[in-house]
Amino acid sequence: MRSVVLLLLGVQLAYAGTHSLKYFYTGVSGVTGFPEFTTVGLVDDGQFFYFDSNEKKAVPKTEWIRQNVGADYWERNTQISIGSHQAFKNNIEIARERFNQSQGVHTFQLMYGCEWDDQTGARDAFLQYGYDGEDFLSLDLKEMRWISPVQQGIITVQKWNNDRADLENDRNYFSTVCIEWLQKYVEYGKSSLQRKVSPQVSLLQKSSSSSVTCHATGFYPSGVTISWMKNGQDHDEDVDLGELLPNKDGTFQKTSTIRVSPEEWKNNKFSCVVQHQGKSLTEDKIKINIRTDEGDSLPIMPIVGVLVAVVLLIAIGVIVFVVYKKKQGFKPVSGSDDGSNSSAHPQA
Template sequence: MKSLILLILGIGNLHTVYAVTHSLKYFYTGVSGDINFPEFTVVGMVDDVQFMYFDSNTQTAVPKVEWMKREGPKYWKSETHLGINRHQVFKNNIQVLKDRFNQSMSTGVHVFQWQYGCEWDDETGVSGVFDQYGYDGEDFISLDQKTLIWIASKQQAVITKTKWEYERTENEILKQYVTNGCIVWVKKYVDYGKSSLMRTVPPSVSLLQKTPSSPVTCHATGFYPSRVMVTWKKDGQEHHEDVEMGEILPNDDGTFQTSVRLNVKPEERKNNKYQCVVQVAGINEDFIKDLTEDTTSIGPIIGVVVAGFLVIIAVVIGVVIWKKKSKKGFAQTNTSDTDFDNSERAAQKI
């Protein structure tokens, strides 16, 4: 799963280029087939921190952070009602897709996903949104932010594109959400959780290696926010050859972790000085670990992730889960007030 969880790469000092960008993202997942976990889940995230959760087993939307309890019973009743209704929409959509892809008789697992949300820079005021769907691990249809035209990634999605662009009422609701609704809510949620979301926590950095000839892993964990840059240096210069970047994953305590592997030959390691440098946005300090001869580990690094969307992805063995960078194609939006009752937008029948 790669989501909308971003590893910042490139040259330069993260401390000097860091801008305060806040995000609101929703991840819907519907699964059909022989499964032993909920067939429908909704996960809401603010600044990559899970703030709400709903699944088809519990039939109840719940806050996942203390500061979201500021929303009263009416809000959570509305979220629960939305979750129940959208579960049915997703069940119908999966059946329609199975028919379109000639999978009606299939007994395997099929996955339909919807990702949408927005970002807002509280320094520049620039904001943007994304809205995209995937089926069985591949892009299905997505919204072009500038034209508000749906882009079909599969031939089977052309029917959906034609249908959605004909529904003028739904298009007007979508336009209102894109231009007004989402940004208003991300501001509201960030204000709720600002004491937590605006904090900084330094990382714990370790260098791990199974044998002298195996790759060296630089593992940073326990940091917040998730905006981080991890680089290897060779004799004081940034080193990008034979370097494998890992994903940023959430820990169960609300912090994050990531790993970067360096493939280095023993003779290169002996004749040169290697360092792992970790920079976390908002912290004016570099966290550096020198690669020494006694760098070893006792086993593989295992990431602990929050309950919800990421756990579900790990459980669906053998299914390629669709992932798409949410930031691409962002369009600037207006941030005027909105009449939306909550930060979620309507689910559509395909």
């Protein structure tokens, strides 16, 4: 007889004290109706800042940032983002030439930020560029040198690595400025950022022979693990773990899908194990639509916010790469005093 069990464990995860500040810039060419340029700021994986080239206005995405900064903050960041958009439009042509490509759909992306553990004081940071979904450049912060996995990035790597003053600016930003602003943002939003909301969990199946999805949603903070067990043993075969997605209300959702044959499903006991901070979810609160042997279906839990989350994910980007023109080369975004990177790399 088929048996499906879902367990939610209330545990204190190791990364409970870790906070992060991340910035994403995404430029797109050749796509009608989609913003050519977007800027997104995230604290603890929750969006607090947004700009796109259609609206041409930087806007707050949380109440805590709205209440703690003035109009000059948004005006300053609007002008910076508008300038970044115009610079991107020039540099996308340079990138296409460098990769010997014709007109069409292309993406430039940049992702950078820092992390801070408020319990241990540990710090980390990252800066990555990408082109058309592939790695292009990254800064090795331990060695303080640029690296590139592609030939087209070598000339930029050589020039930027020779600019020691710019590398020192990067070191200062990631070791000091970024952390200071992260700490400031965490203080601004502590009532929201320190909240703990347990996930709502459901098991979903389209038919008795299809895969089963374990869906966790509405949880905060974002750290969650979803795993499967078979007859009491860890099971990771034929399992697809979904990406973490944001919900419109600032919470998160994630899925894990397991593929097994109807016969194996019927003769074994499978368990979905969801781990998150907070209280345990009792089995009577679990929503399920698993198909029975008679072909009936138990009620399905509505998946609220999935469409919104997917749209937001597109706006945020994956790993970003924005190219700015300095004469005939590249440089990253001009910064501000809001925690974004203020370094200007030399001509590529």
